[in-house]
Each structure stands twice: as C-alpha cells, then as structure tokens.
Amino acid sequence: MTATTSSPLLDSEAVRARIDAVLREFLRDKASAETERRLPPDITEAVRTFLFSGGKRIRPMFCVLGWYAGGGYGLPLEIARAAAAVEMFHASVLIHDDIIDDSDTRRDQPTVHRRCGTGAAILIGDFALAWSDELLHTAGLSADRMHAALPVIDAMRSEVDYGQYLDLRTTGRPTSDLDRALEIIRYKTSAYTVERPLQLGAALAEADDGVAPALSLYARPLGEAFQLQDDLFGVYGDPARTGKSNLEDLRSGKHTALLALALGRATPRQAERLRRLVGDPRLDDHGAAECRDLLTVLAREPVEQMIRERWLRAQRALDKAPFPPEAITALRRFADALVARTA
Amino acid sequence: MTATTSSPLLDSEAVRARIDAVLREFLRDKASAETERRLPPDITEAVRTFLFSGGKRIRPMFCVLGWYAGGGYGLPLEIARAAAAVEMFHASVLIHDDIIDDSDTRRDQPTVHRRCGTGAAILIGDFALAWSDELLHTAGLSADRMHAALPVIDAMRSEVDYGQYLDLRTTGRPTSDLDRALEIIRYKTSAYTVERPLQLGAALAEADDGVAPALSLYARPLGEAFQLQDDLFGVYGDPARTGKSNLEDLRSGKHTALLALALGRATPRQAERLRRLVGDPRLDDHGAAECRDLLTVLAREPVEQMIRERWLRAQRALDKAPFPPEAITALRRFADALVARTA
Numbered sequence: 001m002t003a004t005t006s007s008p009l010l011d012s013e014a015v016r017a018r019i020d021a022v023l024r025e026f027l028r029d030k031a032s033a034e035t036e037r038r039l040p041p042d043i044t045e046a047v048r049t050f051l052f053s054g055g056k057r058i059r060p061m062f063c064v065l066g067w068y069a070g071g072g073y074g075l076p077l078e079i080a081r082a083a084a085a086v087e088m089f090h091a092s093v094l095i096h097d098d099i100i101d102d103s104d105t106r107r108d109q110p111t112v113h114r115r116c117g118t119g120a121a122i123l124i125g126d127f128a129l130a131w132s133d134e135l136l137h138t139a140g141l142s143a144d145r146m147h148a149a150l151p152v153i154d155a156m157r158s159e160v161d162y163g164q165y166l167d168l169r170t171t172g173r174p175t176s177d178l179d180r181a182l183e184i185i186r187y188k189t190s191a192y193t194v195e196r197p198l199q200l201g202a203a204l205a206e207a208d209d210g211v212a213p214a215l216s217l218y219a220r221p222l223g224e225a226f227q228l229q230d231d232l233f234g235v236y237g238d239p240a241r242t243g244k245s246n247l248e249d250l251r252s253g254k255h256t257a258l259l260a261l262a263l264g265r266a267t268p269r270q271a272e273r274l275r276r277l278v279g280d281p282r283l284d285d286h287g288a289a290e291c292r293d294l295l296t297v298l299a300r301e302p303v304e305q306m307i308r309e310r311w312l313r314a315q316r317a318l319d320k321a322p323f324p325p326e327a328i329t330a331l332r333r334f335a336d337a338l339v340a341r342t343a
Numbered sequence: 344m345t346a347t348t349s350s351p352l353l354d355s356e357a358v359r360a361r362i363d364a365v366l367r368e369f370l371r372d373k374a375s376a377e378t379e380r381r382l383p384p385d386i387t388e389a390v391r392t393f394l395f396s397g398g399k400r401i402r403p404m405f406c407v408l409g410w411y412a413g414g415g416y417g418l419p420l421e422i423a424r425a426a427a428a429v430e431m432f433h434a435s436v437l438i439h440d441d442i443i444d445d446s447d448t449r450r451d452q453p454t455v456h457r458r459c460g461t462g463a464a465i466l467i468g469d470f471a472l473a474w475s476d477e478l479l480h481t482a483g484l485s486a487d488r489m490h491a492a493l494p495v496i497d498a499m500r501s502e503v504d505y506g507q508y509l510d511l512r513t514t515g516r517p518t519s520d521l522d523r524a525l526e527i528i529r530y531k532t533s534a535y536t537v538e539r540p541l542q543l544g545a546a547l548a549e550a551d552d553g554v555a556p557a558l559s560l561y562a563r564p565l566g567e568a569f570q571l572q573d574d575l576f577g578v579y580g581d582p583a584r585t586g587k588s589n590l591e592d593l594r595s596g597k598h599t600a601l602l603a604l605a606l607g608r609a610t611p612r613q614a615e616r617l618r619r620l621v622g623d624p625r626l627d628d629h630g631a632a633e634c635r636d637l638l639t640v641l642a643r644e645p646v647e648q649m650i651r652e653r654w655l656r657a658q659r660a661l662d663k664a665p666f667p668p669e670a671i672t673a674l675r676r677f678a679d680a681l682v683a684r685t686a
Contacts (some may be wrong), residue, residue: 039505040512096469100462106512119443122465123508126439130500137493143486149481157473162382168381335644 010068010330011335012061015083018075019060022049022084025225026135046116046124047131050091054107054243059197062219065334066201066326070211081139082149082204086197089153092128093192094122095161100168100253108243116330141165141204148203156196163188170255172279176264181257182224190223210322218254218318222335225310228303231256233343235292236300239343250291253279257306261299270294312340353411353673355404355680358426361418362403365427366394381456381567387622389459389467390474393434397450397586402429402540405562408677409544411670413554423546424482425492428475429540432496435471436503436535438464443511444595463638482511484547491546499539508532513598515622524600525567532573533566560660566677567654571646574599576686578635584686593634596622600649604642610624613637654682 030042060083067079097103098111099121105111113121141149166184198215233242234249235258249256259278263271277291279285314335318328374387403426410422440446441454442464448454455465482493509527541558576585577592578601592599602621606614620626620634657678661671 040508043505043508096465100465118461119511120508122439122443122468123504123511125465127501127504128470129469130497130504133476133493133500134497136496143490146489147486150476154473154477154480157476160471161466161470161473162386165383165386165463168462235538 003082010065010326012057012334013060015075016057018080019057019084020052022077022080022089022207023137024048026084026088026131030131042116042120043124043127044072046112046120047091047113047128049109050095050107050112050124050128051087053109055087056293057087058083059193061334062194062197063201063204065327065331066198066203066215066332067205068201069198069215069321070202070205070207071324072201072205078141078145079201079204080140081135082141082200085135085139086200088128088132088269089133089157092125093164095125095128097164098253100164101171101248103244103248105239105244115294124186132291133275136214145206147257148206152196152200152203156192156200156216156223157189159196160192163192165212169255174263174275174278176254176260177255178257178260178264181255181260185224185257186220187228189227190220191281193226194223195219200332207262208322214317214321217272218314218321218331218335221310221317222315222338224308225314226338228257228307228310229339229341231258232300232303235295243343247283250278250288251281251283258295258299260302261302262295265298266294270298307339332333353408353669355400355677356402356406359400361423362430363395363509364426365420365423365478367391369427369474370394373474385459385463386467386470389455389463390431390471392435392452392457393438393450393467394430396435398430400430400542402433402536403427404677405537405540406544406547408603408670408674409541409546409558410548411544411673412541412558412664412666413545413548413550413665415548421482421484421488422544422547424478425484425539428478428482429543431471431475431478432500435468436507438468438471440507440585442468443507444514444591446587446591448582448587462512484549488547488549491549492543493589495539495543495546499543502530502539504538507656509641510597515596515684516534517596517598517602517606517618517621517635519586519603521597521600521603523606524598524603527598528567528570529563532564532570535568536569538562553666557660557664557666561657561674561678564653564660565657566679567660568650568657569681570652571600571650572682572684573648574601576645582684589629590626590628593621593631594624594626601638601642601646602646606637608641609637613641631632650682654678 011211027044027048031041034041034044034168053092063083064079066076072079094106095112098106099113099118104114112124116124136149136153163184167188170180170184195216198219200214202211202215230256231249233245234254234256235247239246263274266274274294276292279288280287315332318331321328323331370387370391371434377384377387406426406429407418407422415422421447437449438455441449442456442461446454447457455467459467479492479496483682510531513523513527538559543556545554545558574592577597577599578589580589602617605619608653610619617634617637620630623630626634654680661674664671666674
C-alpha cells in the first residue's frame with residue numbers, strides 16, 4: 001500500500017504542478033505569437049492572471065484519476081495537456097459565470113469583468129474556451145483517443161451550460177423544491193466537475209466498457225457532496241479562505257439545497273423572514289447574520305448529513321469498482337480531501 | 344460552362360437549404376433530448392430563432408466552395424454538417440458580439456440579450472459554441488479529416504476573438520490610422536469569414552499542399568472588400584434591408600477604414616466636427632446626416648475604390664489557382680455576388 005500511494009503521479013500536488021507547467025508553457029507560446037504579430041498582450045495576460053491567482057485544479061485531477069482508473073499509467077504529456085484543457089475550459093466557465101452572477105471577487109481578486117469590463121471579459125472567456133480546444137487538439141493524441149475524448153467533452157460543455165441556465169432561472173426565486181436544487185447540482189457540478197473529467201481520463205486510456213459506469217457511481221454522489229458543501233461555504237464560508245464573498249449567494253437568492261430545505265421546514269413566520277432577506281441585493285451583515293441563524297436552525301445539520309451520506313455512497317461505489325488498486329486508493333483519498341476541505 | 348455552373352451543388356440557394364436542413368435537424372434532436380430530460384426548451388428555441396431569422400450563410404458556403412476547390416465533389420452529409428458547424432459558431436460570435444456592442448437589433452429582431460437578458464445571452468452564445476463543436480464532432484468525419492480540420496477551426500476561433508478584441512479596444516477612439524483599421528478587418532473578417540472557412544473545406548477534401556495558399560490569395564482581398572462594404576452599410580445602409588441600425592457604428596465610434604480615411608483627409612475643422620459627432624452615444628438623425636455628408640465628401644469614393652481593387656485582386660488570384668474549373672467559376676460568382684450585394 002505504501003509503495004502504491006507514494007507514487008508521485010497520484011500525488012495531487014505533483015499533478016497540479018504538472019498541469020500548471022503545461023498551462024504556463026501554452027500561454028508563453030501564445031504570448032510569443034502575440035508579440036510576433038503585434039497583437040496586444042492583454043488577453044494572454046488576463047487568462048494567466050486568472051488561472052494563477054488560485055484554483056484547486058480539481059477537474060484536471062479527476063481527469064488524471066480517470067486515466068488511472070481506466071488502466072493508464074504515468075502522466076504522459078498528451079494526458080497532462082488534455083487535463084490542462086479541462087482547467088482552461090473551467091476558466092472560461094468561471095469568467096462568464098462571474099459576469100452572469102455579477103460577482104465582484106473570485107480567488108480573492110476582482111473578477112475579470114470588474115478589471116477589464118464586461119465586453120472584454122466575454123471575449124476573454126471565449127478565448128479561454130478556444131484555447132481549451134487548442135490544448136486538446138494539439139496534445140498529440142492518437143486519432144482513436146481523440147475520437148473517444150470528443151463526445152465526453154461535448155457532453156460536459158452542454159451539461160455545465162444547462163446547469164448554469166437552470167441556476168440563472170431559479171436564482172432570485174428560491175422555493176422549497178429540493179429536487180430542483182439537486183437537479184441543478186447534477187448538471188452544474190456532478191457531471192461537469194467530477195463525472196465527465198473522470199470519464200475523459202478513462203476514454204483517453206481506452207478503458208474497458210465497465211469503467212465509465214463504475215466511475216459514474218462514484219462521481220455522482222461525490223459531485224453532489226462537493227456542491228452541497230460549496231453551498232455551505234457560500235453562506236458560512238470565511239471570505240479570507242474561500243476567496244469569494246459569503247453574501248452574494250444570499251443577496252442573489254441562489255436556489256440551493258440548503259435554502260430549499262430551510263423553506264420546506266420553516267414555520268410560516270420563519271419562511272416569511274427568509275423570503276424577505278434572501279434575494280435582497282442590499283442585504284447587509286446584520287440581515288445576513290439573521291439568515292445564517294435561520295438556515296442553521298432549519299437546515300444546516302440536514303445538509304451536512306446529506307454530504308456525509310453522499311460521501312459514503314461514493315466510497316462504497318469503490319468497493320467493487322473494476323479499477324486498478326492504485327486508482328481506487330487515490331479516488332478514496334481524493335474524496336476524503338474534497339469533503340474535508342475548509343474552503 | 345453552362346453544365347458546370349448549373350450544378351445544383353454549387354448553387355448557393357441549394358447549399359443554403361441543405362445547411363439549414365442540417366441545422367434544423369440538429370436542433371430538433373436537441374429539443375427532443377431536452378423534453379426527455381425535462382430541461383427547459385428555451386435554449387434550443389433561442390438558438391433556432393436566432394439562426395432562422397436571417398443570415399446569408401456566407402461562411403458555410405465558403406466551406407463548401409473550399410471543399411470543391413480542394414477537389415471534393417457533391418455535398419456529402421459530413422461536409423454539410425461541418426459547414427453547418429461554421430454557421431453555428433457564427434451564431435455564437437454574433438450573440439456575444441451584440442452584447443459587447445450593446446446592439447438593439449440584429450436580423451430585424453431584438454438581439455438575444457435584449458430578449459433574454461445579458462446573463463442568458465452569454466450562456467446561449469456558449470451553447471451555440473458547444474453545439475458547433477458537437478455538429479463537427481458527430482459529422483461522421485474520418486479520423487484523418489478531423490485531424491486536418493481541427494487546426495483550421497482553432498485558428499479561426501482565435502482570429503475572430505482577436506479581431507473583436509482589437510475592435511473593442513479602438514471603438515470610441517477612432518483615429519486616422521488606416522493600417523490599424525485594415526488589421527482589424529484581417530482578423531475579424533478576412534480570416535474568419537472567408538479564408539478559414541475555405542481552408543476548412545479544402546482540409547476536409549484532403550487537398551494538395553498548393554490549395555490552401557491559393558485560397559488565401561483569393562480570400563484575403565475578398566474578405567477586406569466584404570468588410571469595407573459592410574462598414575459602408577453600417578453608415579449608409581437602409582435598416583429595412585440590412586436588418587441593423589445605421590446609427591450604431593457612428594454612435595459607438597467604430598474605428599472603420601471609412602472613418603480613418605476621412606479623418607486623414609479632413610481639414611482641422613472637419614476633423615473636429617467628426618470627432619465631436621462620431622462616438623456620441625446620443626447622436627440623433629440630424630447629427631448622423633451631417634456625419635454621412637462629411638464621410639461622403641471625404642472618404643466614400645476612396646473606400647468604394649478600395650473595394651473594387653480588392654475584388655479585382657480576388658478575381659485575378661483565381662486566374663492561376665490550382666482548383667477544378669467548376670470551383671473557380673463558383674468562387675468568381677460568389678465574389679461578384681458578395682460585392683454586388685445591397686445589404
């Protein structure tokens with residue numbers, strides 16, 4: 001066991017460093033091309049600043065874990081580039097998402113549209129998306145691997161867009177509909193953050209047919225646990241640790257599972273208070289404190305229970321999964337770390 | 344000659360109908376999947392409305408022309424789908440572009456962000472982009488064809504983004520710098536609208552090495568002519584014909600070749616008037632008429648001359664081009680039609 005888990009390639013710090021090196025090199029090449037063609041360096045600079053002001057690199061890590069689960073070994077450059085493409089895509093999603101949510105800060109910095117303006121930020125997000133494709137297309141993958149990877153990427157992109165669209169439609173109109181909140185999570189997070197990156201890695205490993213469904217059994221509950229916890233950070237998190245506001249979700253009235261559960265369990269008077277406070281764009285610290293108290297009394301513990309149940313389901317899914325032991329160990333540890341995180 | 348030019352597959356109306364059929368079928372499948380998964384039908388509906396309220400399908404036509412120039416024949420479904428992917432990509436570019444320019448109308452309809460809000464419009468543009476990829480990836484192309492196509496698509500995407508970024512940076516700050524205006528055109532239009540779609544078609548035909556550079560010799564001047572004319576429509580066009588405002592370019596202060604030339608030739612007093620009027624967001628019909636008069640006196644004829652010269656260069660490039668005669672005839676006619684268009 002010791003020998004397996006000490007493999008540097010399943011050490012998430014080592015994977016992260018490798019992904020970052022790929023991203024830096026790609027952006028260095030883009031910057032050289034811009035200089036050569038006398039294009040302004042702003043775009044490359046904006047994408048670099050965004051990518052390297054933070055980010056946990058969770059999605060590329062899942063891609064690499066999927067590669068291992070599918071029988072891949074080591075971290076060849078082409079797999080590192082495909083994993084880096086997922087992170088570049090994520091940058092694009094976040095840059096656009098921050099415009100949509102009109103967020104002020106991300107990763108402890110002003111959001112891209114706050115720094116560069118909305119028009120430029122839309123384009124910078126579009127660049128990150130185009131470059132995500134380019135990273136993958138120039139990864140040196142064989143035609144067969146590329147063929148296996150593209151449908152997974154296509155599904156991932158549509159799913160996150162649907163998740164964000166559902167999120168947008170329900171924000172400001174929170175209800176006690178827990179199923180709806182969980183459906184948004186399935187598109188926005190379980191598929192996008194966990195399941196598809198894992199399946200991409202497995203596809204690149206040209207894994208056996210049983211691998212992708214087994215990955216889903218692990219990915220779906222884990223993705224839900226991850227997002228449920230993220231929603232708790234959105235309300236109870238310390239901005240100094242999370243890098244984002246703990247007022248925005250309340251001010252915008254995000255339709256989270258926490259809020260849906262609270263509304264479902266509230267007395268008429270509590271529900272009325274919650275509805276008045278949540279979604280008020282001018283909610284102040286005092287009002288936010290009242291919200292937090294109500295949410296704590298009504299729904300925090302049940303949400304924490306949901307997180308634990310889902311984490312357990314993800315762990316159990318690994319008991320009979322047809323992956324190499326090393327991959328199973330790494331998937332277990334990563335699930336632990338995700339659920340134990342503090343930001 | 345008659346036999347060749349009457350080939351239905353190089354008839355732009357027939358190509359257009361074919362592309363539209365592919366797009367409709369793709370969106371029908373998306374709508375079914377949405378119904379099945381109980382997702383809201385809004386996205387598919389918004390993309391469909393946008394695609395079918397107008398559009399000249401110039402880029403898919405160039406893709407098909409490139410396919411012919413590279414020795415392809417007929418219009419197999421996989422090529423029609425690749426060409427349709429280019430149109431879907433174009434929808435994504437326009438939807439985002441209208442947000443960036445804060446335009447009110449496009450194709451005689453309210454723009455997507457006016458109808459659905461900015462947040463939803465960003466996502467709808469992102470969907471169109473994801474679906475453009477999906478159209479291509481599921482076209483049934485051989486691995487070799489896909490491998491040849493992807494770098495062309497990647498280049499096209501970056502180029503249009505750079506063009507739009509340069510456009511955004513110079514809008515509101517017009518100068519007499521004609522070279523800068525032409526550089527924007529090269530990225531925003533020549534590469535994106537003409538050169539890359541042609542090269543994509545040629546790549547799909549697995550054309551000989553000489554084909555792509557010969558296409559560029561035709562594409563670059565033609566793309567410039569097309570955009571120079573589009574800039575004239577932006578100022579002198581009849582909104583009832585063009586489907587877009589003839590005030591917006593003046594109000595936003597687009598750095599066009601027309602304006603750069605006018606500023607370069609203006610007396611100090613004329614230049615001062617132009618600088619005062621152009622870029623004024625509240626410019627009224629009276630002020631716009633004064634702008635048009637000044638631009639007519641100073642630069643309209645030289646711009647029309649530039650268009651003719653470029654059209655001629657495109658035509659001459661075909662004299663020695665290594666394309667099948669049928670392709671050359673079609674490319675000549677399409678260049679004629681583009682430059683003779685009235686909207």
